[in-house]
Amino acid sequence: KAGVTQTPRYLIKTRGQQVTLSCSPISGHRSVSWYQQTPGQGLQFLFEYFSETQRNKGNFPGRFSGRQFSNSRSEMNVSTLELGDSALYLCASSLDSVDTQYFGPGTRLTVL
Amino acid sequence: KQEVTQIPAALSVPEGENLVLNCSFTDSAIYNLQWFRQDPGKGLTSLLLIQSSQREQTSGRLNASLDKSSGRSTLYIAASQPGDSATYLCAVSPGGGGATNKLIFGTGTLLAVQP
Secondary structure: OOOOEEEOOEEEEOOOOOEEEEEEOOOOOOEEEEEEEEOOOEEEEEEEEEOOEEEEEOOOOOOEEEEEOOOOOEEEEEOOOOHHHOEEEEEEEEOOOOOOOEEOOOEEEEEO | OOOEEEEOOEEEEEOOOOEEEEEEEOOOOEEEEEEEEEOOOOOEEEEEEEEOOOOEEEEOOEEEEEEOOOOEEEEEEOOOOHHHOEEEEEEEEEOOOOOOOOOEEOOOEEEEEEO
């Protein structure tokens, strides 16, 4: 079974731009969660989508948004990029609630 | 507010040694606790998941224990190998409210196993 895939793997953007990251979960998984990883703050939860509905949201500004499609694929969008948004963005999928999560390789975003 | 702490932050051991990584959390209301490993520049690999009702889980050379009342978990690695070198992260799924897959992560332990 294919694992979680994320595209693109690397991105370079400039301040003020917006970016969209994509995540394809393991086949059959209904939950997709997004995390931001930085050296200073570690891994922080962004949001979770389950069957196309946002089920939980972390403490991030409204510039961070996401959505999930009927095939469970998910996208997250960051608008008006800031230097501090430079990070590794990881998505994870799981079959159901409170279940083992399987992580993708991440998208490395650099904001200049 | 749930906080997760891992000690030590870094650990270097010779090959073959048994070792213990520690994880503590401030709120005992959790659904489960998971241990992950992360290789440099890569995503996370799930190692073990312990449900809140369980005391331990084992997989190969790995054994994880959970003491919910004291807010502690340990990951025991037997007969360490250079391939075990990675950052080890523990994460809790906070209880209260509806069940979700939100995880709160610790700061990680960077393990180096010397050949």
